[in-house]
Amino acid sequence: MQNMTPGPSTKVSSERKSYLFPLILVTSLFFFWGFVHNLDPVLIPHLRKAFQLTDLESSLVDFSIFIAYFLMAIPAGNVMRKYGYKSGIILGLCLFALGAFLFIPAANTRMYIFFLGALFIIACGLTFLETAANPYVTILGPPETATRRLNFSQSFNGLAAFIAPIAGGKYILSGEPLTDAQIKALSPQDLNMYITQESASVKGPYLVLGIIIVVVMLLFVFTKLPDIKQEDDGDPSKISNAWKHKHLRWAIAAQFFYVGAQVCVLSFFIRFIVVSAGITEKNAVFYSGLAGLAFMLGRFVGTFFMKFIKPNRLLMIYAALSMLLTLIAIFGKGSITIYALIGVAFFMSIMFPTIFSLGIAGLGKDTKIASSLIVMSIVGGAILPLGLGYISDLTHTIQYGYLVPLLCFIVVFVFGMYGWKPTGNTLEKRP
Structure with a gap:
């Protein structure tokens, strides 16, 4: 009678397959946060013209994003120590999607401060994702290939840096651009219409982004992932x-x-x-x-x-x-x-x-x-x-x-x- 007990090679193959889909999910996070960050070069000149901002005022886009990293770094770490990294990722994706969806009411109100608020919430979510993704990639596979996996995952951040400005330019900067002089020459009625059109152009891209992030979040909810325990050296x-x-x-x-x-x-x-x-x-x-x-x-x-x-x-x-x-x-x-x-x-x-x-x-x-x-x-x-x-x-x-x-x-x-x-x-x- 043949021995049906799986051998070492069978176990290794099964383990690799069990890690493959979780690794794909976690690697997608590198792409998504790289994508949203690299929309900023498109978003800054777009909002600057739409709201007739100075360069100092338009720089508040970056301020809203990076101040969130500073404020949320410690809370994100505390949440993950208490509830685990998977929970932290899911919470981060929830905040990411919420911020993306908030671009719709921000566009409807046509108020710059609401766009900054939406970006701040997105960045709060990204803080959780970036805190968790690197250690997750290192444990989703053999320890001897951890560095190779991490470099592979980080390469998708670079891919996003190439794709995001081009995609943003196509869908956000889709209208006929006006110079600062042309904008100043518009009548109050035409200026109001121009601001409405420019504000509305961000709705579609961020709505689609928010829906994609919700789908990714649901995949994380229903996917079994190994958790990471914090080491305590006493x-x-x-x-x-x-x-x-x-x-x-x-x-x-x-x-x-x-x-x-x-x-x-x-x-x-x-x-x-x-x-x-x-x-x-x-x-x-x-x-x-x-x-x-x-x-x-x-x-x-x-x-x-x-x-x-x-x-x-x-x-x-x-x-x-x-x-x-x-x-x-x-x-x-x-x-x-x-x-x-x-x-x-x-x-x-x-x-x-x-x-x-x-x-x-x-x-x-x-x-x-x-x-x-x-x-x-x-x-x-x-x-x-x-x-x-x-x-x-x-x-x-x-x-x-x-x-x-x-x-x-x-x-x-x-x-x-x-x-x-x-x-x-x-x-x-x-x-």
């Missing part, structure tokens, strides 16, 4: 202990300025090249997609170069090239400014993960709290675009506003030069 680290590490303090500052630079460069990309190169918003959307593609490719290329160049040195090189290209964008005219900013997107790509890894190096039991502090420093994405908007309004050209990301890249360069170095005390605490 010796919780304190913020005051972590703060003693000089290179961590430098990393927090560098990450604050880097995220601010990324948001400034990419969120105002369309607005910038319309002014600097004299092209239409619809044409600018295509180049915005290229910038997202360059950002994605830059991560792969940077990862390859790190086999031969120390991470801090590569960070210095990329920061220096970003400074040079930003200067060209600020003082140049025509198509060269477009390609300069696409180049900046390419060289920014490795900065976040490189700063993060250098900042937590050698921290031992302080690593967890240090990671949280670096993540919270993304509030730079809320604050620094306000500076860009203020300078742009003050000088009457958005090109001078890009002095803000130029300053940010200088800080990143200094961190790569000597701020990354762990002190003697830190080296002694390496695990």
